[in-house]
Amino acid sequence: MATENFAQPAVPRFDGYYDHWAMLMENFLHSKEYWSIVENGIPSIAGGSMPTQAQRNEVEEARLKDMKIKNYLFQSIDRTIMETILDKSTAKSIWDSMRQKYLGSTRVKRAQLQALRKEFEILQMKEGEKVDEYFARVLTIANKMKAHEEIMGQNVIVEKILRSMTSKFDYVVCSIEESNNVDTMTIDELQSSLLVHEQRMNCHSGNARDEQVLKVSYGESWEKSANYAEFDEEEEMLLMSYDEVKNLK
Structure with missing residues (x-):
């Protein structure tokens, strides 16, 4: 019977978001049966009595596991973070230090991202706002979300813009959706199409205004x-x- 080869799970990398990293790392250490060392630390032998061989073996085994856990933790963090925890002698002390340093900042980042998501969702083009101006507003928020590690494809931004234009763009929006694959359309392509339509509307409205001015100035006798x-x-x-x-x- 052929032996099945299972890929070893990769050590989770710390990307600045403590909650996500801690969940993955805890699960990783559980799979190695090492989590109890992080949670409880290396067991100590009570003073005043001679330890038994079983107790010494237990402590020695725990220290070996602790070294392996530290090795995994060092693999998961970059050099700048490692330099701040070099004075930590056990896996538990490293874990507790990481939690204290980064749990709070992760919550702040999460709150900021939630606020940006809400702002992005309620975005609407204003009456009288130019196409370039609206694109700038949308992309500013989208770029802030990406800076907070939000994965956002161009199609998400394209679809958001199409469904949030003012009513005067209804015709061209329908035309774009019918004649293009919105999933593969780039932001630049959409902006170009809307700019052309905007210029045409400006020309038509300019001609209408000129005719109205003449009528007002000279009346129907004109x-x-x-x-x-x-x-x-x-x-x-x-x-x-x-x-x-x-x-x-």
Whole structure:
């Protein structure tokens, strides 16, 4: 019967988030049957009595496990952190020191990330806000979330922007969603499409404003005057043709 080969679990690396690392490391040490040494420390022999051979063997075994645990802990942290715990002689003292140093900062980071997630979720484009301005607001928050180790693909940001545009962009949003694979669309591609649409809207609104200004300035007699001018020009051309024919006779 073939012997099955099982991959050894990797030592969890400390990435600044204590809760996550501590959970993985505790589970790792449990799998090695070493966790009791971290939790309770190396057993001591009561003074005033000669230890038995069984007691000495127990202490010696615990010290060996403690050295192995320390080796795992040293593998999981970088040099800068290691330099702050070199004075710790046991695995338990190292564990307690890590907990004291980093548990509080992890909670702060988690609270900051939760606040950023909420801010990202409620983001909406403001009436009158330009496309570039809104993209800048969204990406600023997204980049802060990434700095807090939040895994965020471009598709998440693309989908967020599409569902939070103002109503005047409804048509182009539908068009983009129907003609593109939003899952693979980049942020730059989306921004380019929306900018083109924004420029077209600005041109149309500019033409409409110009026509409105003329109507307000000159009134409805402006439209009638234009019609009369066209009629007078045609009438003049007809009269000129009539005179030429008459002269030929």
